[in-house]
Amino acid sequence: MSVENQLMWVALFFLAFLSIFVYSVYMADKKFTVLDLLSLELQGHDVINLRCIGGRKGLTRAITVPDINRPGLALSGFYESFASQRIQVFGRGENAYLAKLVAEGNVDSLKKFFSFSIPCCIFTHNLEPSKVFMEMAEESGCAILVSDLESTELSNRLVRLFATIFAPRKTLHGVLVEVFGEGILLCGHSGVGKSETALDLVERGHRLVADDIVEIRCVSGNIIIGQGANSLISHHMEIRGLGIINVAELYGVGAIRKQKEIQLIVELEEWDSNKIYDRIGTNQRTKDLLGVKIPAIEIPVKPGRNLPIIIEAAAMNERLKKMGYNSAKDFNQNVLRWIETGEAQNAYFGQDDMY
Amino acid sequence: MVEKILTVKNRAGIHARPATLIAQLANKFTSEITLEKDSIVVNAKSIMGVITMAAGYNTTMTLKVDGPDESEAASAIENLFETKFDDE
Numbered sequence: 153m154s155v156e157n158q159l160m161w162v163a164l165f166f167l168a169f170l171s172i173f174v175y176s177v178y179m180a181d182k183k184f185t186v187l188d189l190l191s192l193e194l195q196g197h198d199v200i201n202l203r204c205i206g207g208r209k210g211l212t213r214a215i216t217v218p219d220i221n222r223p224g225l226a227l228s229g230f231y232e233s234f235a236s237q238r239i240q241v242f243g244r245g246e247n248a249y250l251a252k253l254v255a256e257g258n259v260d261s262l263k264k265f266f267s268f269s270i271p272c273c274i275f276t277h278n279l280e281p282s283k284v285f286m287e288m289a290e291e292s293g294c295a296i297l298v299s300d301l302e303s304t305e306l307s308n309r310l311v312r313l314f315a316t317i318f319a320p321r322k323t324l325h326g327v328l329v330e331v332f333g334e335g336i337l338l339c340g341h342s343g344v345g346k347s348e349t350a351l352d353l354v355e356r357g358h359r360l361v362a363d364d365i366v367e368i369r370c371v372s373g374n375i376i377i378g379q380g381a382n383s384l385i386s387h388h389m390e391i392r393g394l395g396i397i398n399v400a401e402l403y404g405v406g407a408i409r410k411q412k413e414i415q416l417i418v419e420l421e422e423w424d425s426n427k428i429y430d431r432i433g434t435n436q437r438t439k440d441l442l443g444v445k446i447p448a449i450e451i452p453v454k455p456g457r458n459l460p461i462i463i464e465a466a467a468m469n470e471r472l473k474k475m476g477y478n479s480a481k482d483f484n485q486n487v488l489r490w491i492e493t494g495e496a497q498n499a500y501f502g503q504d505d506m507y
Numbered sequence: 508m509v510e511k512i513l514t515v516k517n518r519a520g521i522h523a524r525p526a527t528l529i530a531q532l533a534n535k536f537t538s539e540i541t542l543e544k545d546s547i548v549v550n551a552k553s554i555m556g557v558i559t560m561a562a563g564y565n566t567t568m569t570l571k572v573d574g575p576d577e578s579e580a581a582s583a584i585e586n587l588f589e590t591k592f593d594d595e
Binding site: 385396 | 523534547548549550552553554555556558559
């Protein structure tokens with residue numbers, strides 16, 4: 153390699169190291185470890201049924217990428233582009249090949265396998281690897297987990313799980329409610345009436361998802377899901393004059409929800425006489441949350457104005473829009489048609505022809 | 508924009524009563540006041556927000572105030588933290 157080429161590689165390596173360093177510092181506050189994966193409480197068709205059978209020292213290793221890898225090529229000795237930062241899933245084929253390698257005493261590729269800093273290895277179909285493999289795992293401090301699921305099913309569930317865990321997140325100040333099936337985020341300054349409006353909506357039969365602290369995450373790049381930041385106190389609400397009330401206890405389980413997609417943002421603000429508020433509704437304003445554009449409406453608050461009913465109407469209107477019927481645009485079309493008919497009549501008959 | 512680093516000197520941490528004091532004080536000012544701890548940002552004017560931070564003894568957080576009365580708000584809140592919320 154020429155000197156320039158070598159310098160170029162050094163520079164590239166340095167840049168790569170720097171970007172990894174910056175990335176790890178950014179993610180440094182809360183690492184997702186193998187132990188966290190084992191301790192997750194999943195239900196229904198999300199369960200992955202993992203148990204650790206060895207290499208417990210490796211339980212503290214962090215899972216940094218939301219992908220999985222089937223190490224077939226690596227086991228056969230081909231380590232170019234080996235995705236060592238991914239979780240390694242061993243299916244029936246890989247396990248059989250492992251047994252063959254061990255029987256032949258061919259452990260070089262295994263030694264190289266464990267020389268990488270792998271997050272962990274998961275064996276599917278309840279298969280367990282041989283003692284030789286386990287000993288090498290213990291020595292290198294890599295956790296070995298077993299699941300009773302089939303490889304494809306486990307892969308699908310893990311990918312789905314990681315999409316949630318590694319989704320970009322943010323915490324907002326607002327109240328998230330579900331009205332007629334639409335997730336509505338109420339935003340505004342303190343004291344404008346978000347919690348009180350939410351309480352009225354709950355009384356009318358709608359659901360509270362989170363009060364005050366809403367944690368949002370972006371799933372699949374086009375949906376924002378909001379939930380309470382803390383499951384212990386998320387359905388408590390603070391009402392000035394009343395104090396802190398527990399909505400779940402007062403109104404029951406039908407009045408609360410753990411999480412909901414945010415489909416509409418309602419910005420509440422004190423009525424500003426100098427400001428121009430939307431009177432027609434044909435212009436769809438959107439607000440950007442974690443890169444996703446969500447429809448937003450601005451509602452001025454004034455004593456005597458019935459906010460909950462305005463929000464109910466907004467929710468129903470959003471549903472109509474999604475079904476293809478836009479009331480404001482339809483109204484405008486009708487007006488145009490009416491004007492046209494009037495003009496057409498004038499053109500044909502003229503004012504003088506009317507008897 | 509005024510930023511200050513505050514430490515919780517109260518042995519019991521920020522429980523219901525100190526949180527109420529912080530929120531009530533913050534509400535007296537028109538500026539936007541936020542408290543930030545470990546990348547969680549809460550609005551200091553909301554009691555639920557301040558309690559959810561779960562700030563125990565010796566926790567540090569960043570106070571950010573933005574608005575017309577930012578300096579008075581910042582010093583008032585700093586003073587509240589310094590006097591341990593009149594708890595001890």
